[in-house]
Amino acid sequence: MDAHNAHQLLVRSLQTHSRLAKQDVREIAALPHEIREFQPGEDFIHQGEAPKVAALVVSGTVGRYHILRNGRRQYISFHIAGDLPDVQALFLREMDHSVCAIGAAIVAFVPHRMLMRAFNRRPSFAFAIWRETLIDAAIFREAVTNNGARSNVAGMAHLFCELFYRAREAGLNNGMTWDFPVSLTQLGETLAIAIATVHRTLRELRATSTVDFRDGKLVVNDWTGLVKIAEFDPGYLHTRDPLGISP
Amino acid sequence: MDAHNAHQLLVRSLQTHSRLAKQDVREIAALPHEIREFQPGEDFIHQGEAPKVAALVVSGTVGRYHILRNGRRQYISFHIAGDLPDVQALFLREMDHSVCAIGAAIVAFVPHRMLMRAFNRRPSFAFAIWRETLIDAAIFREAVTNNGARSNVAGMAHLFCELFYRAREAGLNNGMTWDFPVSLTQLGETLAIAIATVHRTLRELRATSTVDFRDGKLVVNDWTGLVKIAEFDPGYLHTRDPLGISP
DNA sequence: CGATGCTTTGAGGGATATCAAGAGGGGTGG
DNA sequence: CCACCCCTCTTGATATCCCTCAAAGCATCG
Numbered sequence: 001m002d003a004h005n006a007h008q009l010l011v012r013s014l015q016t017h018s019r020l021a022k023q024d025v026r027e028i029a030a031l032p033h034e035i036r037e038f039q040p041g042e043d044f045i046h047q048g049e050a051p052k053v054a055a056l057v058v059s060g061t062v063g064r065y066h067i068l069r070n071g072r073r074q075y076i077s078f079h080i081a082g083d084l085p086d087v088q089a090l091f092l093r094e095m096d097h098s099v100c101a102i103g104a105a106i107v108a109f110v111p112h113r114m115l116m117r118a119f120n121r122r123p124s125f126a127f128a129i130w131r132e133t134l135i136d137a138a139i140f141r142e143a144v145t146n147n148g149a150r151s152n153v154a155g156m157a158h159l160f161c162e163l164f165y166r167a168r169e170a171g172l173n174n175g176m177t178w179d180f181p182v183s184l185t186q187l188g189e190t191l192a193i194a195i196a197t198v199h200r201t202l203r204e205l206r207a208t209s210t211v212d213f214r215d216g217k218l219v220v221n222d223w224t225g226l227v228k229i230a231e232f233d234p235g236y237l238h239t240r241d242p243l244g245i246s247p
Numbered sequence: 248m249d250a251h252n253a254h255q256l257l258v259r260s261l262q263t264h265s266r267l268a269k270q271d272v273r274e275i276a277a278l279p280h281e282i283r284e285f286q287p288g289e290d291f292i293h294q295g296e297a298p299k300v301a302a303l304v305v306s307g308t309v310g311r312y313h314i315l316r317n318g319r320r321q322y323i324s325f326h327i328a329g330d331l332p333d334v335q336a337l338f339l340r341e342m343d344h345s346v347c348a349i350g351a352a353i354v355a356f357v358p359h360r361m362l363m364r365a366f367n368r369r370p371s372f373a374f375a376i377w378r379e380t381l382i383d384a385a386i387f388r389e390a391v392t393n394n395g396a397r398s399n400v401a402g403m404a405h406l407f408c409e410l411f412y413r414a415r416e417a418g419l420n421n422g423m424t425w426d427f428p429v430s431l432t433q434l435g436e437t438l439a440i441a442i443a444t445v446h447r448t449l450r451e452l453r454a455t456s457t458v459d460f461r462d463g464k465l466v467v468n469d470w471t472g473l474v475k476i477a478e479f480d481p482g483y484l485h486t487r488d489p490l491g492i493s494p
Numbered sequence: 495c496g497a498t499g500c501t502t503t504g505a506g507g508g509a510t511a512t513c514a515a516g517a518g519g520g521g522t523g524g
Numbered sequence: 525c526c527a528c529c530c531c532t533c534t535t536g537a538t539a540t541c542c543c544t545c546a547a548a549g550c551a552t553c554g
Contacts (some may be wrong), residue, residue, distance in 0.1 A: 048482075066392040069478055074396040076388045088385075091378040096385050096483035120370060130377050131338040137380065138335075138343050140387035141323045145313040148394050148439030149321040152510090184533065192395030194511050199534065214533095231316055235295075236343035399542090431501065441543050446502060462502095 006108040007056050013082025016169050016239045018128035027118045027125055033108040038101035040181065041137060045086050045099040053109040056089045060105030061180060064097050065189070075190040077139055078102065078163060078182075082170050088133055090115060103181030103216065131238075138236040149190050150231075152201045155191050157230035159230050160211055164220055176223075177206060181216035205229075251354040253280060260329025263416050263486045264382060274365045274372055277464035280355040285348040287428065292333050292346040300356040301334045306350030308427060311344050312436070322437040324386055325349065325410060325429075329417050335380055337362060339486035350428030350463065378485075385483040392441050397446045397478075402438050407458055411467055412481050423470075426461050428463035452476075 007029045014020060038044050045051060057079050064076040064085055079085040085099050090112050119126035146155045167178045188198040206212050210225040254276045254348040261267060285291050292298060304326050311332055326332040332346050337359050366373035393402045413441035414425045435445040454460050
């Protein structure tokens with residue numbers, strides 16, 4: 001993925017929720033960056049670090065997670081092409097979590113300094129990135145509720161809904177299929193359930209004929225049905241155009 | 248609480264994590280606002296609304312929460328004097344959650360339009376508010392991990408640590424006591440456990456002699472011990488000065 | 495002083511964590 | 525090319541935690 005595409009990716013991603021003026025787009029096109037590739041499971045930002053560059057996912061899926069002292073891991077969110085999984089470090093020096101590649105991933109790194117300069121020249125660009133971080137926060141809020149107040153089946157369905165919806169928004173789906181190369185262990189560390197329960201919940205979901213997840217592929221057979229099981233309402237993702245896949 | 252104090256409150260709160268220039272402070276002092284008072288349990292922002300003003304907690308405690316269709320409630324976070332519990336609505340029109348008073352609360356409302364104007368005049372003020380929203384997001388992330396990866400005892404201890412630490416930062420504590428007028432039901436809806444379990448967990452925590460919560464009062468007897476039980480590390484709150492209560 | 499709402503406590507049953515073991519698949523090295 | 529190994533998925537059995545239900549205690553307030 002060349003430089004040109006990384007810029008386009010960010011523009012397109014921000015435009016799902018914000019209006020960008022031509023000057024904003026020009027400002028983005030001028031951002032220097034370095035592209036790097038990561039293996040499945042590889043960390044590229046570590047809890048405790050104070051990065052001087054911001055990551056832009058170019059391809060693949062990455063995950064934010066916490067590690068507790070007992071080694072227990074909790075995934076907080078997943079991010080796909082166009083997302084900025086650590087951009088909050090612009091204003092919060094020290095990372096409170098790590099970010100790793102889920103499958104193989106390509107990531108572009110943009111110096112904080114250059115972003116701040118662009119913000120000063122184009123406040124509307126800053127506002128777009130701000131909005132991006134606010135949508136992140138809404139996703140975290142939903143994760144709290146998802147793990148706390150929903151049943152296992154509804155929670156897993158909701159996770160699938162959210163990710164499928166966001167992937168579709170970003171144009172990353174292959175029809176009703178989306179590559180999500182996560183292991184059952186990782187799914188458990190996301191939904192806060194044991195791996196055996198992950199498998200049983202997955203089986204239960206399959207039995208509804210709405211969705212199937214296996215071999216790192218998510219297949220949605222009945223979007224409306226899945227949304228109903230999950231009580232999924234994409235409002236919290238704050239996209240300007242729901243792309244017509246809402247029920 | 249008069250207008251003067253509401254401005255001071257915001258300045259002081261932002262200064263726990265950001266540097267404000269004199270012009271920023273002047274800009275804040277010029278913000279018009281309306282003060283209102285709320286009864287325990289009363290909502291003042293509703294899921295689905297698109298507010299045109301931002302709330303600043305002046306006194307008391309307020310809570311953000313989601314409601315599911317089955318009526319189940321999940322509290323996401325609590326906010327104290329100086330906090331801005333719905334400022335994200337500046338950029339995300341529609342609220343994805345509600346905000347209610349926990350005990351009695353006094354709240355100041357500042358028109359979005361005035362905040363945006365101040366942002367355009369003083370980008371550094373905008374950055375301070377942005378940082379505030381990013382700390383919010385860090386609190387949400389921690390809540391995901393708290394409810395997912397920690398035991399009930401550790402999770403409750405962590406919630407108490409976070410709130411006590413933030414209250415102390417804001418100068419709201421009375422020695423080692425802090426008013427937290429939450430019911431056991433609400434605690435359960437925060438930690439995602441049943442009320443009977445809340446009570447038993449509370450009893451278990453009491454038995455450690457580190458902390459006591461009853462009658463809406465949180466009393467910390469052994470901060471270091473409590474921090475150890477919770478594995479609490481205040482780094483994610485990103486305050487410039489830890490106020491010397493870290494272990 | 496009865497009513498109401500929150501807290502406290504007990505009993506029982508169900509969901510899920512934990513433990514254990516086998517199956518399948520891909521990669522590696524002989 | 526095959527055998528072996530490792531990792532993940534799959535499944536079953538058991539133990540335990542916690543949710544649910546029920547009821548009593550306690551304070552506040554009309």
